[in-house]
Structure formats: C-alpha cells, structure tokens
Amino acid sequence: MIKKIPVPQLCVGMYVQDLGGSFLDHSFWRSRFLISNDRKLQKLQKSRLEWVLIDTDRGVDVAGAGSNAADGQSAAAGVGARSAAAPQASAHQTAATSERQAFDDAREILDESCDHVRQLFAEAELGNKIDMRQIQGLVQDMADSLDGHPDALTSLARIKKADQYLYAHSVSVAALMTSLARTMKLADEHVHMAGMAGLLHDIGKIRDPAEVQGKIGRPIQQPQELLRQHPAAGAAVLRADPSIPPEVVEVCLHHHERMDGTGFPDQLAGKQIGLLSRMAAICNFYDEMTSSRPYRKGWDPAFTLFKMLKSEGQFDMDVLGAFVRTVGRYPVGSIISLINSELGLVVAQNNDMPELPVVKVFYSIRWAHAIPERRVNLAEPDCGSAVQPVRAPVDWAQSGLPVPPVVD
Template sequence: MLKKISVQQVQLGMFIQSLEGSWLAHPFWKTKFLLQEPADLQALRSSGVPMLWIDVGRGLDVSDAAPAAASAPISPAAAEPAAVPTPKPPDARSPVSMAAEMTRANVLVNRSRAAVISMFGEARLGKALDAEQCLPIVEEISNSVARNPSALISLARLKTKDNYTYMHSVAVCALMVSLAKQLGLSEAQTRAAGLAGLLHDIGKMAMPMDVLNKPGKLSDAEFNVIRSHPLRGYQMLQAGASVPASALDVCLHHHEKMDGSGYPQKLKGEQISLLARMGAVCDVYDAITSTRPYKEAWDPAGSIQRMAQWSGGHFDPVVFRAFVKGVGIYPVGSLVKLESGRLAVVTEMNAASLAAPVVRVFYSTRASMPIPVLTLDLSHPGSRDKIVSRESPSDWGFSYLDDLWQQPVSP
C-alpha cells in the first residue's frame, strides 16, 4: 500500500516509491529504492523535497519506523530544507530560445551523466535494471527537447574520451526524442524512443574495459568482442524489470543496416523496426560527432553530409530526412563560410529555414584575420548574407568553436 508522508517522517527501512517535484530537484537518480544508508537519509532530509510516497508493503511504515530515528541522527540544520526547490514552470515544454534553454540544459546534461554512470555502474556489477527508474531522466530530456532541441543535443555532443559511453546514451536519448517528434509519433511512442535511446548501449558494460577504451585500432578478435554488445545488452535488459519490448528491440538491432550488411542478425529493410531504424541514425550521428578513445570528432555539418551519402544503404531515407530536419543541415557548432567572405559558427537552427540558421561571425577570409564577433539571423528578411559552403575547422586550425557558440549572446 502506498502512503504519502513528509520528508521529515522518513526513516531507514522505508521503501521510497516516488519523490514529489522534478527529477532535477532531488539528490537521487532513482525514484524507487529501499532507504538503507544514513547518508542517503540525510541527503533526502536536506534536499528540499517536501513530500514523498512510501510503499509500506515493501518497507517500514511510519509507526514501525519511529523508534529507528535514533539510528540515524540528523543535525537540526539538516532537518530543515537546505533550499526551496525551483518551482516547475506552468508549462515545462513551452518553446524558448537557444540562449534561454542553455542553462537548464547544462544542469540536465550533468545530472543525466551522473545518473547514467550510476545506472551503468550497477549494470556492470551484475545488478538487474528497472526501466521505470529511467523514466524521470527521459521525461526531463523530452521536456528540454520540446523547449529547444538544439541546446541539449549540442551540449550532449561535447564529450571527453573518458565519459563517451555514458554521455553517448544521454545524447542518443535526446536525438531519439527529437526524431520521434519530427516523425509525428505519439507522446507514448516518443517516451519509448527516448528510453530505448538511453538504454541502447548498456551492453557495453559487459565488454572488457581495455577493449572498450582502447585508444588504437581494434584487432579482429577485439572487434568481434565489441560486436557482441547488442546481444549482451539485450540479455541484460531481459533480466531487468519493466523493460518494454521497444527498448529490447533497439538495443539488439541498432547496428542493423537497410542493405542487410549490419549485425547481429543481418536484418534488411522493413525487417528492421521503425525505432531500430531511428536508433541506427541517432547512434551513428552522435558517434561520429564525438571525440572517442581512438578518433577525433567530425564536425556536425560534415557528418550530416557523409551520412547523406550512406542513406539508403545504411539508413532509412525517410527517417534520415526527418533526422536532418530535427538537427539541421548545419547543426549547432558547424563552421560555415558566408557569401561576404566571413566565417561563422552556427549557434541556432531555424526550423522554418534549415539553410539559414543563426550564426556568429568571427573571421574574415579576405583579410585573413579575426573580426569583431557578431550574431546574425540569416533567415531575417533584412539579412544580406547567406551560407555558400560548410568548412572543416581542422583545415582552418580552429579549435575553439565549441567555446564560441556557447558564449551568451551580447545584449
């Protein structure tokens, strides 16, 4: 039986069913767990979460737990909320500008990375996963994508070699949600797509760390080990709780290709489900635009161009076109050359005009020197400039583009 209590009534031995408020407002990545550690009790008491639900059939009730209070002494300061949680906006999905979403997206990226590291760490130790625990992550990512898809997707692309596996899962979740919206899928299907994206690579936790993080080219034997991760992940999810068939399917089949040359089952065309076809596109895009132990990242616009050449053989063309509509022909962070001879980095896409994004100019090719930074909306009726080509940052020796597009807009 579920019972709603205040956070100050919580004691060790209770089974926490859910916490009130946003997932970002409390200190745990899980929402269902048996409270066993004094440190967790103190973190909960000082979190600012006002109320929560306990399951008295799986843990202690308030009356049962009362005598246990002495086992976890809480200081008077910790007994009071450390801070009042930020109230949830009236509509957490209302569209906002890139600049307005960046701060929230930054917090969400960090929170999601920590949650995935914890979740995947438990999976590596052989603990079964409960997919319901992942739903708050998916909901917050879905809300951010609804407000402005470019912010979270662009920030999630910025990974280090050490956290690639974890941030890749966050990024693919966001890309799957964005793609589902472009394809007109229902809210339930969109949540399923996001959950599948978050869990699609969990099989990597069954791979030897020295092979997974090898900085050089894999041997044939090592590559065969890595190719087993979809099946291993499928088996891990099967052993878990509340894992939908859609997540199992994407985990097993996100490396299948339309021409039948993929793995593990060499499925072809319509044999591959829609969500798995979506997963294939999102997985590849994030992989090639990210720095990994054995390769540097490709620039976003160049990656879209290369993937377009693979479409039909590797990817479903309809799904790929919807994907491009979601991330843009020139995704955020792309280096472009304008008709005026200036170089610019893309800072925000215009959904109604993919070829005319918002850019930040910073370099003159005619003078071969930096120029004062200026933000331009190329879709504005008064704009006299336009993109004539995409450029490779490495060809120009630019290593600071990610810092440039993340700078707040000057007033």
C-alpha cells in the same frame, strides 16, 4: 535569490531549487528543475507538497508571476528572469540570453543524466534490476529540455569527457531519439520508448573496460567478431529484466543493422529492421561521428549529414529525412561559409527556414584570421550576409580553426 513559497503560488517559468518534502510526497525524481510547462505545474499542484524553494535568478519571481504571464511563458522556453526584467534589450541580446539559459539547463540535465546512467549500468553489471523509474525520469527531463530549446541538449551532448563517453553517448542518443520521434509525430508512448531505447542501446558495452573507463590513446585494433558482440550481450542483459519493454531490447540488438543487409548481428535488411532500430541506427551513427574522442576529432555536423545522405543503402531515407528536419540542415555547432568570405558558427535554428540559421561570425577566409565575433540571423532580409553555396560541406572540424563556443 532563493525563496520559500507555497505550492499554490507556483507558475510556469519558475525554477524549483528544492522540493520541500520527502520523496513520498511527490513523484519527481529530481529536486531541481524548471517548471517548463503546464503539465509539470499541475503535477506539483496535485502532489502532497506544501511548499518549495525557488531560485529567482534562474526563473520567474513571485512578484512577476501574477503580473505578467508572458514572462512565465518566456522563462519556460529558457529565458531567465534577467531577460524578462530588461524589456528594452535588443532582440539579439534577448535571444542570446534565452540560449544561455537553455544551455545552462541542458548542461545540468546532461551532467545528472550521465551520473545516473553510470549508476544504472553499474547495477546492471552486478546483475541487479534496472530502475525503470529513473529511466523514465531521465527521458522526461530530456523531453522537457527539448520543449524549451530543441538544439541545446543535442548540441551540448556532442561534447564528451573521455572517462564518461559511454554514458554521455547513451544520453545523447536518447535525446536525439526523443527529438526524432517527435518530428515523426509518433505517439507519446513511442516517444518515451524511443528515449528509453536510446539510453540502453549500448548497455552491452558495460563489460568493455576501454569503453567504460575511456580510452586514453588510439584503440588497439580488435577482431571484428569481438567488436560486434555488444548488441547481443546487451540484449541478453535486458531480456533478463522483465520490466524492460521488448521494443527496447530489439533496439539494443539491432541498432547496427543496415538497410542493405550489411549490418550486424543478424544481417537484417529493409523493413525487417524495426522502426525504432532504424531510428537508432541513424542517431547512433550521427552521434558517434560528430563526437570527438581522445584519438579522433569528431566530424562537423553538417558534413556528417552530407555523408549520411550520400551513403548507399545504409539508412532508411525517409527516417533520415526526418532526422535532418530534426537537427536542421545546418545543425547547431556546424561551421558554414558565408558569401562575404567569412565563416559562421551555427548557434540557433530558424524552424520555418532551416536553410537560414542564426550564426556567430568569427573568421575571415580572405584574411585567414579571427575577427570580432558578431551574431547574424541569416533569415533577416537586411542581415548583410548569406550562406555560400557549395557542392559539398567542408569538414571544418578537422581544420584546426579557432572556433568559439556555441554559447559564451
């Protein structure tokens, strides 16, 4: 239900459906968002807005706001009013509801972000200045989404439409960069810089029709010199705009450099490559390999991490270790074998025990067919299942299994 309420009645956990005023009255660039933390709430309270519209189906209601502060904090983490109103629900149901809400919010952010990145790239191609206010707004939205449910945004971002791959890839790398920077405990300004660099790292591809429009079939093999032109082309676009920080330009130019000096365009090695560029090399490769294209099915996330960890001299291993902690040993969306001859799809992480995720069991290896889905938290002592130790992860993404969605 949509309700009009005065700004002083707002609280953490409410979902703003519309801001009741002109853009001159506030500094928000989006008109719909979850009040996910105190910082956002204070920003609204300090604005010149007198009232807003809230959606009680997607966040805390006015009545519940004053009587139960815990409800508001739960909603800020992605739990909607529906789950707050059902205290008798099981822990599994509550967790599933939280994930659905978080994925809904993340999907909205992704869709809006892709549209805005498309506009930003189009403006850059015309030679116009990049709107840094929009860039900063996009990064802040990602940071807020990662606060509520770290896995929702990064796992959803692997699903890309052919005609928006370039923009969705940019958003995905930005989300991964932001999350990785937080894991590495970088200062807030560097966290935001990492997100901005992720959004703009592939802007050099704006003049490649195959990338912008989406490839329908297997791409025609292009000379390596042509494929390697986009970092320098992107850096040239960004350098022409004095509002772009030099750190962002550096990431655009060097996100394909490798620690052993085999990358491009400058064959830098080791610490000659800036920290943000070393981070971008990992985030960019991971997203490229786990994302499906019309001509290639993406790798399983756990399999991708295994291949990256086994690579010789490609990535900064300290940063890669932080990246594994960021996405989890078994990232959301991975398929893992269980000891009772079943397969489980990873749907959530246990931060204290990353080797024991929450899975959706869906397939019997013994009988080679799908089974009724059930949710299992492998960290619970009496869960009745466990991860099957294997020497190397299997690339289940190539198997053609009837894999269910992460969130129904």
